[in-house]
Amino acid sequence: MKVPITGPYTLASWSFNEAYDGDEQLAYELAELVNEEIVRLVDAGATYIQIDEPALATTPDDHAIVGECLDRIVDDVPADIRVGLHVCYGDYFRIYPEILEYPVDEFDLELCNGQYEQLDVFTDHEFTADLALGVVDAHTAEVESVEQIKANIRKGFEVVPPERLTVSPDCGLKLLPRDVAYGKMENMVQAAREVEAELDAGEVDLD
Numbered sequence: 001m002k003v004p005i006t007g008p009y010t011l012a013s014w015s016f017n018e019a020y021d022g023d024e025q026l027a028y029e030l031a032e033l034v035n036e037e038i039v040r041l042v043d044a045g046a047t048y049i050q051i052d053e054p055a056l057a058t059t060p061d062d063h064a065i066v067g068e069c070l071d072r073i074v075d076d077v078p079a080d081i082r083v084g085l086h087v088c089y090g091d092y093f094r095i096y097p098e099i100l101e102y103p104v105d106e107f108d109l110e111l112c113n114g115q116y117e118q119l120d121v122f123t124d125h126e127f128t129a130d131l132a133l134g135v136v137d138a139h140t141a142e143v144e145s146v147e148q149i150k151a152n153i154r155k156g157f158e159v160v161p162p163e164r165l166t167v168s169p170d171c172g173l174k175l176l177p178r179d180v181a182y183g184k185m186e187n188m189v190q191a192a193r194e195v196e197a198e199l200d201a202g203e204v205d206l207d
Helices: 008-013 025-045 060-073 146-156 180-199
Strands: 002-006 048-052 082-086 106-109 132-135 167-168
Touching: 002 025, 008 025, 008 060, 025 048, 025 106, 106 167, 132 146, 132 180, 146 167, 146 180, 167 180
Parallel strands: 002 048, 048 082, 082 106, 106 132, 132 167
Antiparallel strands: none
C-alpha cells in the first residue's frame, strides 16, 4: 500500500507563517508532525510512503533543509518500508545530484510536461536511487496514446535499468476530467505491460 503525503518543506514554504521566525524553523516543526503521521500510516499497513515536495525544485538553495527534514521524517520508519520523494515544477539541475544524499529509495520526477528536456540532467551523474518517471502529462486534457507512453517509458532506461524504473503520471490527476484521468491511467498501464513483455522477449535495446 502506497500513501503520498505532503512534505514539511512545501507545507512551510506555501503557508502564511505568522508564528515562527522563519520558514526553516516552521519546516523543522512540521517535520516532527509529519513523522508522527507517517508512523501511524505504517502502523495502519502502509508499505510505501511518498513524500511530496514540489517546492524543492523552485527554491533549490534550501535543499539542505529538505534533507534535514527528511532525516527526521524517516527516523522512526522501519528499514523495510519504502520511502519515495516526489519533486515537480522547477529546474532539476539546481538540485541534482545533491538530492541523491537524501534518505529515500526512489525519486518520482515530473518530466513529461517538459518533453523530457531535463532528462540529461540525470545522465550526467550516476543516478544511484530508483526512478519513478512521469510518462503522462497531468497538465493537459489530451490522453496520450499507448505508443507515445511506451516511448516515454523507454526514456527512463537512459537513466536507470528497467528493474529500477517505475512509471507514473507526472503529478496527481485530480484537476483533470474523470474520463481523461482514467484514460491516461488505462493507457499507461497498457503501455507498461507491453514494454514489460518486450523486455522479457529481448525486444528492447538498452544500450
